């Protein structure tokens with residue numbers, strides 16, 4: 304997974320509350336065989352409206368998204384995080400997130416960044432001018448070209464995972480030596496266990 | 505610690521702990537991984553995106569089953585028939601490409617060895633006693649019939665296993681379901697497991713791994729044990745197990761992927777240690793009297809909604825629990841049944857014999873024994889038999905079972921999950937009823953609006969003959 308240390312970019316000023324996973328990615332996109340390409344279906348209903356924030360050239364290439372309370376509520380589908388990642392979003396800023404969504408976001412290298420409503424409102428205003436925001440995960444700050452500076456809190460383990468680009472698999476792979484030692488013991492004591500499909504005569 | 509008496513589950517668990525973490529979870533080694541076309545595409549894609557490889561490709565076996573149509577797979581000229589549904593076709597193509605790309609053994613849709621993952625694993629000797637087995641399908645518990653610790657996982661866990669050959673897990677609690685006495689004549693393993701689920705409830709095994717114990721299980725064939733363990737998940741359990749014994753060893757000996765020569769002897773010696781120690785403690789224990797078990801049917805939309813075939817559709821008021829009363833009311837509406845109706849008066853339009861619960865050779869033999877020289881009733885619109893694998897199909901054809909089925913008015917299909925899950929073309933039409941040997945009677949499971957009655961293969965055959973749910977014992 305791509306590490307996330309410092310992100311500078313434009314932000315889509317969505318601002319809405321209770322953006323649920325059906326809004327982020329509608330159910331008809333769930334039968335796909337890929338995590339990629341889901342960006343095409345992301346926020347489909349909103350994007351069908353003329354003049355919506357996603358198609359506004361002022362925010363083209365945005366790496367951040369700013370929303371209202373309870374972002375990512377609804378079903379547990381991991382597709383919501385996949386869709387945002389496919390849009391190129393690395394950070395979502397909101398006053399609160401659904402638990403499942405924030406877990407899925409971190410798993411996919413997206414930072415769910417929680418700030419007070421006032422701070423979110425100020426960032427929305429700056430983002431609407433098409434200006435770039437900077438998120439520094441190491442320092443835990445969001446800054447603007449107007450010298451605004453907001454500090455945010457994050458669970459240390461999540462911070463560690465995002466900074467180092469570690470997902471659950473990456474964390475287990477870091478235990479590779481222990482796994483290899485276990486395999487070596489078995490291969491010596493019970494070799495048939497390690498043969499699997501290779502046992503075919 | 506080593507001297508503490510342990511259950512079979514605890515022995516298998518302990519043998520697979522790579523390391524234990526501070527939070528009490530353990531990194532568990534996975535010996536065997538079965539992969540099919542529906543829950544694997546994003547897992548392979550995740551590996552690709554991260555530049556990861558499969559840690560132990562020989563410990564994973566891939567075979568398509570869920571989406572495949574069960575109509576002929578090759579045309580008259582021997583060319584593969586394309587799948588009409590574009591999404592299913594894309595999933596099949598993805599598996600066909602991913603397996604070789606990651607070095608995984610792949611059994612193609614047209615191979616004789618193809619079949620339902622949970623039929624193929626034991627049949628090939630890939631599934632072995634004492635191993636940990638996972639698959640992105642909730643009925644993986646099936647392999648517990650061989651004395652393996654087997655359970656279903658989600659797509660992100662599939663990717664985790666492919667990359668690391670491990671899973672981070674919390675240990676479950678051991679539970680014992682002990683059956684005393686002998687099953688009556690005409691009462692099958694399916695009737696027993698339905699009875700058990702009816703008795704302990706769909707959440708009765710939650711947080712537990714069930715070990716099925718008692719003479720009844722010791723006397724069962726492997727096919728029957730696989731049927732019992734298959735539905736452990738319907739009782740809410742993480743997995744179900746039956747201790748391996750001589751029946752297990754005889755079943756596995758000589759299977760293509762089973763150990764050979766001196767390794768076979770060493771394996772058997774190890775497998776003989778896989779029994780619950782005298783004095784080991786189960787967190788929960790249930791005793792069932794085998795004499796109480798009759799041919800069973802479900803009336804509702806939860807697998808715990810079980811009655812003996814001689815019983816009647818219950819009324820919501822029959823249940824003490826308020827939530828269950830409401831659920832029963834909803835179930836009855838969905839199923840279109842009136843309380844008090846004798847189960848034997850419930851007419852059916854469809855019969856499905858198949859699924860990983862009941863599609864092995866013994867299941868087909870049991871159904872054919874009832875159908876021999878008989879025909880399906882006129883009100884039975886659609887009756888299909890879907891063998892669990894190409895090898896089961898070939899064996900059945902050698903025994904002439906296919907002719908018994910077709911002469912009885914059944915369609916004889918290619919192997920796959922078929923009408924178990926309404927994901928491929930085999931669906932039960934809305935509002936119609938199906939006597940089904942599968943494992944789930946959930947709302948919409950066999951197709952939108954479909955009404956499922958879970959039964960054994962012999963009972964499904966009996967229902968086909970009379971056109972209504974029937975006590976098979978009256979026909980034999």
Ligand code: SF4
Pocket residue numbers: 569570620621622641642643859860861920921922924925943
């Ligand atoms: S037959 Fe049904 S339960 Fe069994 S593997 Fe297929 S879909 Fe799953």
